[in-house]
Amino acid sequence: MELLLIKEGFPLLSFLIFLPLAGSIALLFFHGQTFARLWTLLITSLTAVCSLPLLFGFDPASSKYQFAEAYAWIPRLNINYIVGLDGISILLVLLTTLIMPFCVLASWKYIQQRVAPFMFCLLVMETSMVGVFVALDFVLFYIFWEFMLIPMYLLIAVWGGPRKAYASIKFFLYTLAGSVLLLVAIIALYLESGSFFIPEMMWQPYSLTFQVLVFLAFFLAFAIKVPMFPFHTWLPAAHVEAPTAGSVILASVLLKMGTYGMLRFCLPITPDATLLLAQPILWLSIAGIIYGGFTALAQQDMKKLIAYSSVGHMGFVTLGIFVLNGRGVEGAMLQMINHGVTTGALFLCVGMIYERTHSRELALSMGVGKYMPWFVTFLAFFSLSSFGFPGTNSFIGEFLVLAGTFEHSTSLALAAIPGAVLAAAYMLRMLQKVVWGGTANPDQSYLTDLGPREIAVLAPFLLFVFWIGLGPQPFINLMHTSVSALLNQLHHWQQHQQVAAVLWN
Amino acid sequence: MTTLIAYLQARLKTVVTVCFVLLAAIAVASLLVDTQHAHSWAERRVPFFWSLFGFAAAALIIGAARWFGRSGIQAPVDVYDRTLLPCEEEE
């Protein structure tokens, strides 16, 4: 328990986790559309505002789990309610809480049927998402992890596009399959160590076979979530069919749960297996970057294009994680936040176009530049950010990841470079088509430009694009201590075990 | 300016003669000038070196350009529209 910095007084983390859930109860009784929207906006904004003390009260110099709370839950089975925040999770929690109000705002006009259940799903999802990032007990983690599947499924299945049944079931089964393995691994760890408390399971001398099996189980579950090639095929379908808010949550937060899991579980709990299997995973990441780039280039549907671009971007994140050095991991973590901001914003933009043209086909939204100048300005900046233009947030993240990869292996980094070129190519292509179109543009004169609500939704994202791009130091400071602690422990471990050298030369 | 050119164009033959005289003068000057600062062997030994070089170089370039052009580099103006694959008009 010395790893935890217990928070005295007001249990902030639990409050943040359960406030949305409590708020959602009200929606069971009051079904009015306007009430649902306003109430949810209120709750999510309240959560966002209340998460800011996390930022101010966080001690960036400590690698312990801060704001921790520990209560006994099921003592017989050693299952406890333990939550805590460290450098790795704080930015993700803030991303989640701050993005939710914007999801609500984006759905203001988009969702017209069954508004109260929709908002209910959003609030329940927020609970489980925040819970995932702060849970320090395995069972608690698993519960929150699974908890978010049903609302997401409903989000796609009820409020989704034409092929929603297919996409939602695919999403659900794919993710569940991975999660089942996760459960098996959790139980195995419990049997080995006798407790579900996550920090206690880290850096234990499990046998190599055990580690490899547990690692593979974890890895599969998280790889499906990330999504890594070749487990990514659920993503395009889910993104395309989901409503805007669903896509934003999926892209910005849910995908990060996978990479968070890799950092939180795969590395410290099964370090030998990580060192052993890092090399093939790195090549898998490269495959994802290149593959995502190629498939994105071939898309006609904007949402699918951005979905495949997510595969590419998350490839950079996993690349950064598994090079196992400071720059790579920090770059990967920063990229997680960047991707959340940028891709979330891009999906919001696509949603706005969809609300007007009722189609996501590129061909139908060609040449809107003339009629929607505000929109294309925002879209242009977010596209620049997406392929890592200097001055924007993704440049810093990609630069750090590439610097870390170069430290690890030159050939690997050079293999990732074409991915950056492809990213530029497909984003520019989409931008060209949307803004100027070609010679046979459909008549877009009926389009109205962004209203104040929509500008208010996009502006904070743009702010973060440039803030992180020009002044990333504060963000990196938050995560630095925890990342260094993690890597230091990994390297100490590595010095005692020489596994990697033996098998992978 | 225009009047000056019109004036010269009216007396084209005179202009051409003057030019030839100038060329001759330049060629003669090349023989008289001190070749101390010349960079290479050829310049010192060969008389009218640069005149010959200039003429030969120009002729060579004209010839080479014509040859390249004829060999297919000069193509009809709509060459790209014709060789494009049918479905790709975006690029």
Place this chain on the structure above:
Amino acid sequence: MTSGFLHPSIFLIAGALLLPFIQGPLRRPYLFLAPLLSLGAVLYNAALAGSYGLVNFLDWQLVFGRVDKLSTVFALIMALMAVIGTLYGLHVDRAGEHMAAWFYAAGSLGVIYSGDYLSLFLFWEMMAFASVFLIWFRRRPNSLAVGFRYLVIHTIGGITLLAGILLHYQGTGSIAFDLLDVAHPGLATWLIMIGFGLNAAMVPLHSWLPEAYSEASFNGAVFLCAFTTKTAVYALARACAGMEVLVVMGVIMALYGVIYAVMENDIRKLLAWSIVSQVGYMVAGVGIGTDLAINGAVAHAVAHILYKSLLFMGTGSVLYMTGKTKFTELGGLHAKMPATFFFTLVGCLSISAVPFFAAYASKSMIISAGFEQHLNWAVWLLMLGATGTFMYNGLKLPYFLFFGSNKCSQATWDKAGDPPRNMLIAMTLGATMCILVGTVPGFLYALLPHAIAYTPYTAYQLTETMQLLGFAALAFFLLKKYVEPVDRVCLDIDWLYRQMGHAFLWLIKRPLQWCDTAWGEAYRVVGIGSLMTVSRFWSWFDWNAIDGVVDGIARGVRALGGKVRVLQSGQIQVVLFYLSSLAAVMLVTFVVSQLL
């Protein structure tokens, strides 16, 4: 920011951002003022030396103001160019064009003053993305496609540069922008050189230049011709001076440009090929690497900016007034556009290195440096190229555009005339600078990075040049009909790239998308299919096997129950009898088990 250094880009960027708000009569003075301020800043900085504008960013120290003779001379000419270019386009109404041009110039000045690779990269990308707008603003049907090709290829160049920077940082631990290890170039050095070289239009990465510059707007081209390529020359001079392969590359560029320019029909494309050719001289000079050679490359860059912009201004005027750019649609314009003719002629004489005009002072430096280093083969080829330059630029261009047979349509002829006053003033400025630099090269030489005593006005040099020019002109007029422009497009390496590009896209669209769909289908057929088969089996098993057992047990129990029911009579004594027997049996069993 350390005091004493004013970054000129700030004035240009701030000026660009404020421009949309300045309307009406204030606009023209404002347009004139902003680049003038940045020129003032550069002049102010010229007195300094050292590193300024140090900013701590993450683990690194960025240097935004590295001032020395090399950066000062380039910054001066670029800032001057910004003034002249803006003046030339003063009457253009669309704010976007000026904003793009100023961001472009700001990027260039930023690269010139940057002392580290990160800030260089930021400004490098700024240049690429701002300049593409100068192409798009011409608003022809194919401008969009041309601009995107330009952008994609510059992004590729930028990413190559970034890879080189990262690798270099990995190897040396520093991001300082200084001379690389050119004697034994590693992968990092090659990548950085290629990244710079793409902007300098090194063959075979040059095809973007003729296409883009001939498609740009009439005033955009004036900016384009100066900034990208010469900033790249600066970068090469800073980082790759003395790299031998650059000599070969420079010679190839010089000759390649010449041949294509002689064939070319479009007047501005001809000038664009001329840029490839002239930059070849600069690249060769950088490759030679001696003090004289670098001086020569820098001087040539300055001279080139001056005369090339003048030439683009002249041909831009023709475009602006007549709307045409092909020799086959023009000709005989001296009568209607005398001032334009005069200024273009000054530019043509300058590029041909006619004595008392700009390039005469600089080209000879590179030649002399080459001879000093005994790179004779390279030098002879460069002289060949110089003759060619005179041919297409000093003879072909003015002759077929302003004289020759008049192929203008009536509409074109009617529209032809001298352009508005601001354009003429800009051209006057440019022409004056060209003649000044050519006649009194001393003040240019004083700005050059290395102190060298050199004068091009020796008797020998003069006669050499006059012979070359005179007899080349003779050859031209004798062989004139072989250089007659024809209405054709010149195919270049970009034909290969475009075919490859289409094949590439086709490949992605069909097979890869097919693969992805196939994978999805496989998932459906194999995954779901087998899943359903297995589940149907288990469903059968469940019903027949398990339930069979369960049902069997249930039936058995019922039967047994039926039998047992018989034992139940309603009478209490019978029940008591059975109960007590049962209890007795249990007691006996218990006692016996304890004894055992």
